[in-house]
Every structure is written in C-alpha cells, then in structure tokens.
Amino acid sequence: MTILIINICKHELHYYEFVKPIEKILEGIEIKYSTKDYDKISKNDLEKSSRIIICGTSLKDNNFLEELPLFDNILKSNKPILGICGGMEILGTLLGGSIKERKEIGTTEITFQKDFLGVNKSEEKQVYHLHNFYVDFSDIKDEVEISAYSYNIIPQAFKHKTKKIYGTLFHPEVKNKEIIINFCKE
Amino acid sequence: MKLGILWSGGKDSCYAAYLAKKEGNKISCLITLQSINEDSFMFHTPSISKVKAQASSMSIPLIIKKTNGVKEFELKDLEFAIKAAKDKYKIEGIVTGALASTYQASRIQKICDKLDLECFNPLWQKNQIEHLKDIIKSGIQVIVTGVFAEPFNSEWLGRQIDNDFLNEIKDMFKHYSINPVGEGGEYETYVLNAPGLFKKQIKFDIKKSKIKGEKNSWRMEVEVE
Numbered sequence: 001m002t003i004l005i006i007n008i009c010k011h012e013l014h015y016y017e018f019v020k021p022i023e024k025i026l027e028g029i030e031i032k033y034s035t036k037d038y039d040k041i042s043k044n045d046l047e048k049s050s051r052i053i054i055c056g057t058s059l060k061d062n063n064f065l066e067e068l069p070l071f072d073n074i075l076k077s078n079k080p081i082l083g084i085c086g087g088m089e090i091l092g093t094l095l096g097g098s099i100k101e102r103k104e105i106g107t108t109e110i111t112f113q114k115d116f117l118g119v120n121k122s123e124e125k126q127v128y129h130l131h132n133f134y135v136d137f138s139d140i141k142d143e144v145e146i147s148a149y150s151y152n153i154i155p156q157a158f159k160h161k162t163k164k165i166y167g168t169l170f171h172p173e174v175k176n177k178e179i180i181i182n183f184c185k186e
Numbered sequence: 187m188k189l190g191i192l193w194s195g196g197k198d199s200c201y202a203a204y205l206a207k208k209e210g211n212k213i214s215c216l217i218t219l220q221s222i223n224e225d226s227f228m229f230h231t232p233s234i235s236k237v238k239a240q241a242s243s244m245s246i247p248l249i250i251k252k253t254n255g256v257k258e259f260e261l262k263d264l265e266f267a268i269k270a271a272k273d274k275y276k277i278e279g280i281v282t283g284a285l286a287s288t289y290q291a292s293r294i295q296k297i298c299d300k301l302d303l304e305c306f307n308p309l310w311q312k313n314q315i316e317h318l319k320d321i322i323k324s325g326i327q328v329i330v331t332g333v334f335a336e337p338f339n340s341e342w343l344g345r346q347i348d349n350d351f352l353n354e355i356k357d358m359f360k361h362y363s364i365n366p367v368g369e370g371g372e373y374e375t376y377v378l379n380a381p382g383l384f385k386k387q388i389k390f391d392i393k394k395s396k397i398k399g400e401k402n403s404w405r406m407e408v409e410v411e
Binding site: 011012013014016017020021024058059060061103105106107128130173174175 | 187205206209210211281288292293295296298299302303304305306307308309310311312313
C-alpha cells in the first residue's frame, strides 16, 4: 500500500516548495508514495492508497477553494487523511467548518492543548506559518477536537473525533517533520 | 509566468532560476541587493559587483540596489528593488534560492504579499547534499569566492564545485558541522556558467583576482575577463 500525496498547487514551480519536501520525508522513512494533482485523482488512486496527505500551497494560490467538490471522494474514501495548511482548509470546510480570513507568515510558538500525532498535551512547538485563511470549527465542535490554537482563536491543529482525519494550519514539513512521520506510521 | 529572480550571483539563486526556466517560466529580470555591510543578515556580498557580467551573459535585465545591510532596513531596500522590478518589467512573481532559513523566507513572503506577487522558493527544505549533487549534475559551473569558517583556508578560493568538492564538504560536515551548501554563511560562491541560462561562459583570472583575509576567513573579488 502506498500513501497518496495530493498536490493542490496551481503553478508547477510550487511543487518543489510544498510537495517535494513531503515526498522527501516519506523517502527518508522508506514509505512508498504516489503524487497526484488534485484535479486528476481517480477512484483507483484512492482505492490503492493506504493514507492520504493533502499538501499546502502559496499565499496567493486559492484556486482549490473554488473546486471543493473535487475533494468529496477523498473524504468519502474513509482513508486516514492529513491536510496541511490549504489541505486543512479543504478538510475543515468539507466537514462543515467555515473559512475565515487571517494572515500569518513566519514562525511562532504554539502550545498543544490535546495530544496530536505524537505531540503531547501541554507541549510547546515552534511552527512555520504561511496562510491567508483559517477554519472556524464552531458549527461542528461536537465532531472535531482542536488540538492547538494560536492567539486562542485560530485552530492550528485538529482531529476528527471518530474518523482518522487530521489537519495542521502550520507547515509540519518545515519545522515539525515528526508529525508527518507519526501520521504515516500511526 | 513572468518572474524576477533574487540574484546573489551564487549557486543557489542560479539553480532556483534554472528550475524556474525548466518549468516554463520567463525570467524577466534579476534583482540584486548590493550590501555595503559584509555581515548582512539577508544578502551575500562577495563578488556581487560581478553580477553585471552574469546578467549580460544571460541577456536578462538587472536591477541592482545598494543597501547599508542593516537588519530590517535592508528589507525596505529589497522591497523597493522588487517594486521597481514589478513596475518596470511587469513581473508576476519572485523566485528565491532560500533553502532552510525561515527568517529569510518569511520576510520575502511578506514583501511579495504586500506587493501582490507570487513567491517561489524551489529549493525550500532541500537536502543539502542532494542539492550540491543536482548543481553538479545540471552542469552549472560554480567557484568558491569566500570562506568564513574553520577549517577553510585561502586555498579554497577559486575551487569549482565538483565531485571532489562534494566529497570534502561531506567530510567537513561530519567533523566540523559545516553546512554542506554554506547555508550558515560558511562559504559563498559565484556562477561562471549555467546551461540554458548563460549564453557564454564567464572567464576569470585567479591571478588577477583580489584576495584578502586571514586564518579561516577569506574573500576573493573575482576579476572577470
């Protein structure tokens, strides 16, 4: 079984920045993967994958938010999914959350309030941000658990209460690679 | 897409430009900040005045802006230079050679965001040894123009980045914690030729190039022909 890495970048040059670092992490732990653009994913791609990672993209690239129905089948596949930045925005919105504007660029410290993919409750982590939006989960707070916030209001990491669906608004491939490794080995 | 390259004259900005072109983009201009401060937080300084020879070889317009290289003020200078590139060459995005510095990357991201430009960092998070191998494989010809850490000495100036260099730098990483690509400012480079980018090779005479320094810290001002 392989991990399906989903590329949501509009520009091919962004692949090197948002997708390739994740491929390299998986190569480092000798896990097989296959990378596909989000608008080219077939049923077969979903069936043959054991887990799915949806990568992030650049600040100005928000095309994917207008094409959310393309991600419906991914969510319905019932495979464990990790959404990173834009990937978390996709998962959060499909689950019933709403997109809100908030720009964060650069590194900051966050404290985890709940355990999250190997990060323990109360652990502090320095994280790297690059986003214009976040997901407001208040309409579906019974379905998801927020593992960490920034400024007490912006969900930085979430997990679904009954399904293996996870998201990070920050980029774990930059400063917290172990989160991606833990997701793959969970 | 019309792109401007943040160009230091060294291997990383050149390999980033190489990838940008390979992916079908048009390189509309190079943008270079010439730092007067040799300890600049953002910009490399050795041989930077020689970027004109590189731009000429590539037939790509060059925007050079001088900066005092004082932390944060130099960012304002960078913003002015990028804005000038946007106004003059109608670029839609910027390409950088940032590998791992979140300090550098996040500040350039903020400038691009303010100026409504795309920001591309195609070397981001790249394995350093793999990056050197890719540079060698691509045929980009690079020489060392500055060394700033133990156990480097003046004999490293003018050396080409090739397989011998790669093997030695791997060893230095093991024994002296030297970043293989010089990300910590351990060494700096100058590109003489790059397939698909340069129209003619830049020739330099090491005997005429000015060398200064002491112990483990040396610089060479490349004298191009």
